[in-house]
Amino acid sequence: MSLLRKRHPSTGGKRAVPALRLSLSLMLLMLCTPLAAERLVVAGGAITEVIYALGAEDQLIAVDSTSTWPPEARNLPRVGYVRALPVEGILALKPDRLLVAPEAGPERALRQLERVVPVTRITSAWEPDAVVERVRQIAELLDRREQGERLASQLEQEFAEIERRLPLDRQPRVLFLLATGGHGLLVGGRDTQAQALLDALQLPNAAEQIEGFKPLNAEAALALRPELIVVAETAEGAFRLEDWPALQQTPAGRSGRVLVRDSMFLLSFGPRLPQAMEAVLAAARGRDGRTAWLPR
Ligand code: HEM
DSSP: OOHHHHHHHHGGGTTHHHHHHHHHHHHHHHHHHHHTTTTTTEEEEEHHHHHHTTTTTGGEEEEEOOOOGGGGGGGOOOOTTBBBBHHHHHHOOSSSEEETTTTOOHHHHHHHHHSOHHHHHHHHOOOOOHHHHHHHHHHHHTTOOHHHHHHHHHHHHHHHHHTOOOOSOOOOOOEEEETTTTTEEEEEEBBBBBHHHHTTTTTTTTTTTOOOOEEEOOHHHTTTTEEEEEEEETTTOOOOOGOHHHTTTSHHHHHEEEEEEEEHHHHHSSSHHHHHHHHHHHHHHTBBBOOOOOOO
16 A cells, blocks of 8 residues: 555555555456466476476476476476475576475475465375376466366376275285485385375285384384385485395295385376376286286
8 A cells, every 4th residue: 555655646545546456456367367377496296297297398497306207307407306495596597486296395495485486385195086186286277277187087087997996805015115315215104105105005004103204124124024015216226125135035025026116106196196006006916926026
């Protein structure tokens, strides 16, 4: 109001009311207008995947290091890791908006960014239904409703098809490992994306008594007697079974039931979730109850 009065000193503020109405309408319009023309920085590989699937990748000016799919996304400028976002580096790109995943952080960095640039926090998705919802949310934001609806119904069909085959007659106890370069091997316990993926497949988590991702204690893992080990690698080759003699001694290690896949493929809960579920399901089912060493 004071700003408007300054602009119209001669009116003594009388014209401020229509002017205020106009600016409020403009603000409302801006809030409701999809981000179709905005230059976006994305933090969260699943969001990037959805944007490509919707054909809106021209809007991307930079992505974080978990945006590894589709392969073209690797050619975009990088702004660091989703859980450790660099404020300066992002602002230097002068984006119109940031789209961030729920795991984006640290919170302090997000708050600093929010002071300068609009930040849209994309909803979390740890279940198939929520993955579909998130596709719709991003499609709506980017004014790609038609493409979004197509992708959403395709995913719905794929999830329904998988669900029809659940539960498996025999459900192996699964040990889920996250192989990060620097942090070594982390076990996926309760309240993790690993647990969420196993829940979606109605498979038991051998490490459900652990909370979150915790460093692997190899001897303790032996006591968990996993019948299948699923390894999510943050970089290809981060995991080598030969480095873990205790894991080799588990029922899974002895029978060669070890599935190693890219971490974003398995755990990002993006549009490739049906394929990730199929991969784990195939490993869980095994061939004649046993699976030869599962190829990458
Ligand atoms: C391309 C994929 C990924 C890359 C390049 C990557 C990279 C990293 C890096 C660099 C760190 C250390 C960060 C720091 O110390 O500040 C880290 C930590 C971590 N990452 Fe990832 N990561 C990836 C995917 C994932 C996925 C899919 C998950 C789980 C769903 C995950 C969970 C974690 C956890 C729990 C930590 C340690 C806890 C923390 O410091 O917050 N990461 N990752």
